[in-house]
Structures are given as structure tokens and as C-alpha cells.
Amino acid sequence: MKYICPQEVITAIAAGDISALDGFRQMRDMDQRMDAAMRKPASSKQKAEDSSKKMEEILRELDALIGLNEVKKLVREIYAFLEIQKRREKEHLITEPLVLHMIFKGNPGTGKTTVARILGKIFCEMGVLSRGHLLEVERADLVGEYIGHTAQKTREQLKKAYGGILFIDEAYSLARGGEKDFGKESIDVLVKAMEDHKNELILILAGYRDEMDGFLQANPGLHSRFPIHINFLDYTQEELLAISEQMCNKRQYRFTKEAKLALLKLLIRPSGEKEEHFGNARTIRNIIERAIRRQAVRLMAKQVTTREDLVTLEAEDLLEVK
CATH class of the missing domain: 1.10.287 (Helix Hairpins)
Known part of the structure; x- marks a missing residue:
């Protein structure tokens, strides 16, 4: 029974x-x-709802980034394009080829890596990439020291990136050494992988705007392989201040009014300093981290500290940051 x-x-x-x-x-x-x-599999309707919720979370993460309005607009265009191509495919309509290799142009600290990571999540959720992870490399990770070594190193990095995004920072450095430089060999391997593994990999080349333009002009065959070009503009002074407050909030610190004024003075580029050396969000992070260290030294001189003391950054903490 x-x-x-x-x-x-x-x-x-x-x-x-x-x-x-x-x-x-x-x-x-x-x-x-x-x-x-x-363990019974979720229904197709439940899967669609879960995927929709996940996508909303990813897009909220994108929207939470300060500034980057044109970048956000373009990312949403890419997302909309992919979604409509999926719907056309269901209706047996002709679809456009999904060539999503990209060029990111902009100064350091303008959000290029962060946006690439979010794109990986979007592409993974939409089934374009199986893993959606981001592998960030530079010349030293790809170029070897003798004949044949570069191809081996580049293929090793490609293998790690399959299913996700290979993000090459300062990509133009691969072509700086002339004809005898091994960097050209790396470019050849990358171009071949873009064709042979086009459904397993998205390649993003990133760097300063002028250098990237020169790199693509010197390698005319590359330009057509990267249909999406995204320009990352420098943050405005107001955006940098908002970024600094966001960074402080995450660390459970806050500025006094006087500290904000001191920070604004630091955000004015010295006369004659090139924009590319300012660093944008990276500069903000360095300023805050040094200010926190200055605050720690200042508080050590006090016998007793309150919670308010521990979370407050004063103007003197920033004025000491040079």
C-alpha cells in the first residue's frame, strides 16, 4: 500500500x-x-518574466551611472536592435547579422570598462553570449618576445574570453612597433578569431580618441570589422562632483559644505594640463582615497571620536590632497 x-x-x-x-x-x-x-523546469512564460526582470535590473545599473547620456542612448539602441531581431526571427523574417565588435574612444576614467561589463550582462541575458564575462587585457598580455610566442599568448587570452567580451585597452599599442614588431601578429590572430568564433566572442578595442582614430586609419581592414563606435566624453565639473558624492556614500562618508567647495577647486584643471592626464572618475577616486587617509590622521589626534566624526570629510582633508 x-x-x-x-x-x-x-x-x-x-x-x-x-x-x-x-x-x-x-x-x-x-x-x-x-x-x-x-526541480521541474519553469514554464516558457515564467522564463520570459524572469529574463525581463533581470534585464530591467541591468538597465537600471546602466541608468545609475552618472553622465554618459549619449553612451546610455547607444547601449539602449543596441539592446532594442537585438530584441527586435529576435522577434523578427520568430516571425521568419529576414534578420540583420549580429556584428557587435566595438570601438570605445575616450580618456581614462570615463566609464569605458564599466559600460563594457554591463554590455556583457545584456548580451548574456539575450543569449548573444553564453557567459557574458569581461576579460580586460593590454599589449603585455597579448604580445610575446619571440616568433610564435605572440600567437600563442593571444590565443590563450582569446580562449579565456570565449563566451564573453575581450576588452583590449590602449589597443593602438599593438601597432606601434612597425613592421618587425610582434604586435602585428597579435592583430592578425585577433582578426582571424573574429571570423572563426564570431558567435562566441565580442571584441572591444579601447583607448584615447585621437590614437584610436590613427590606429584604425593605419589598419583600414579593421575599421569595417567594428561597426559600433562609442565616444566617451569627459565628465563635467557637476558630474564629477556627483560621482565623488556617490563614491563617498558607498564608503559611508560625506562632505561638509566647505569640503565640497574645496573639492570643486581641485576639479579645475591646472592651466596647460592636458585633459587626457586629468583622469576623470579615476582622479576623483584618488582624491577621495587620499582625503580619507588625511581624515584618519586628523582623527587620531582626538581622544574620543563620534560616529559623525568618522563619516565626515572636512575641507582640510581635501586641501591637503595635491
């Missing part, structure tokens, strides 16, 4: 209707049936 719940089995064992061993077997079977039911 089959019992439908553990309590019935226990009652049957107590009444002597079944042995303890048979009771154990029946309870084990109940557990297995329950586990199987819990």
Missing part, C-alpha cells in the same frame, strides 16, 4: 501494518518525488 504523507507512514509503522524498513523506503520515495517536483 502506498501512503501519501510521512505522518501516514509513521502511523502505519506504529500499528504494525508495515515494517520500519518499508516505512523508511516509502518516506525516501516521497522525498525523491518532492525533489523532482521542485
Whole structure:
């Protein structure tokens, strides 16, 4: 006789209707049936709802970034394009090829790596990439020291990136050494991988705007392989201040009014300093981290510190940051 719940089995064992061993077997079977039911695949409707929620979270992460309005607009265009191509495919309509290799142009600290990471999540959720991870490399990770070494190193990095995005920072450095430089060999391997593994990999080349333009002009075959070009503009002074407050909030610090004024003075580029050396968000992070260290030194001189003391950055903490 089959019992439908553990309590019935226990009652049957107590009444002597079944042995303890048979009771154990029946309870084990109940557990297995329950586990199987819990592992039952979600319906296609549930999967679609879960995917939609996940995508909303990813897009909120994008929107939470300060500034980058043109970048956000373009990322949403890419997302919309992919979604509509999927819907066209379901209706057996002609679809555009999904060539998503990209060029990111901009100064350091303008959000290039952060946006690339978010794109990886979007592409993974939409089924374009199987993993959606970001592998960030530079020349030293790709170029070897002798003939054949570069191809090996580049293929190793490509293998790690399959299923995700390979992000090459200062990509123009691969072509700086002239004809005898091994960097050209790396470019050749990358171009071949873009064709042979076009459904497994998205390649993003990043760097300063002028250098990237020169790099693409020197390698005319590359330009057509990267249909998406995204320009990352420098942050305005107001955006940098908002970024600094966001960074402080995450670390549970805050500025006094005087500290904000001191920070604004630091955000004015010295006369004659090139924009590319200012660093944008990277500069802000360095300023805040040094200010926190200055605050720590200042508070060590006090016998007793309050919670307010511990979370507040004063103007003097920033004025000491040079």
C-alpha cells in the first residue's frame, strides 16, 4: 500500500501494518518525488518574466551611472536592435547579422570598462553570449618576445574570453612597433578569431580618441570589422562632483559644505594640463582615497571620536590632497 504523507507512514509503522524498513523506503520515495517536483523546469512564460526582470535590473545599473547620456542612448539602441531581431526571427523574417565588435574612444576614467561589463550582462541575458564575462587585457598580455610566442599568448587570452567580451585597452599599442614588431601578429590572430568564433566572442578595442582614430586609419581592414563606435566624453565639473558624492556614500562618508567647495577647486584643471592626464572618475577616486587617509590622521589626534566624526570629510582633508 502506498501512503501519501510521512505522518501516514509513521502511523502505519506504529500499528504494525508495515515494517520500519518499508516505512523508511516509502518516506525516501516521497522525498525523491518532492525533489523532482521542485526541480521541474519553469514554464516558457515564467522564463520570459524572469529574463525581463533581470534585464530591467541591468538597465537600471546602466541608468545609475552618472553622465554618459549619449553612451546610455547607444547601449539602449543596441539592446532594442537585438530584441527586435529576435522577434523578427520568430516571425521568419529576414534578420540583420549580429556584428557587435566595438570601438570605445575616450580618456581614462570615463566609464569605458564599466559600460563594457554591463554590455556583457545584456548580451548574456539575450543569449548573444553564453557567459557574458569581461576579460580586460593590454599589449603585455597579448604580445610575446619571440616568433610564435605572440600567437600563442593571444590565443590563450582569446580562449579565456570565449563566451564573453575581450576588452583590449590602449589597443593602438599593438601597432606601434612597425613592421618587425610582434604586435602585428597579435592583430592578425585577433582578426582571424573574429571570423572563426564570431558567435562566441565580442571584441572591444579601447583607448584615447585621437590614437584610436590613427590606429584604425593605419589598419583600414579593421575599421569595417567594428561597426559600433562609442565616444566617451569627459565628465563635467557637476558630474564629477556627483560621482565623488556617490563614491563617498558607498564608503559611508560625506562632505561638509566647505569640503565640497574645496573639492570643486581641485576639479579645475591646472592651466596647460592636458585633459587626457586629468583622469576623470579615476582622479576623483584618488582624491577621495587620499582625503580619507588625511581624515584618519586628523582623527587620531582626538581622544574620543563620534560616529559623525568618522563619516565626515572636512575641507582640510581635501586641501591637503595635491
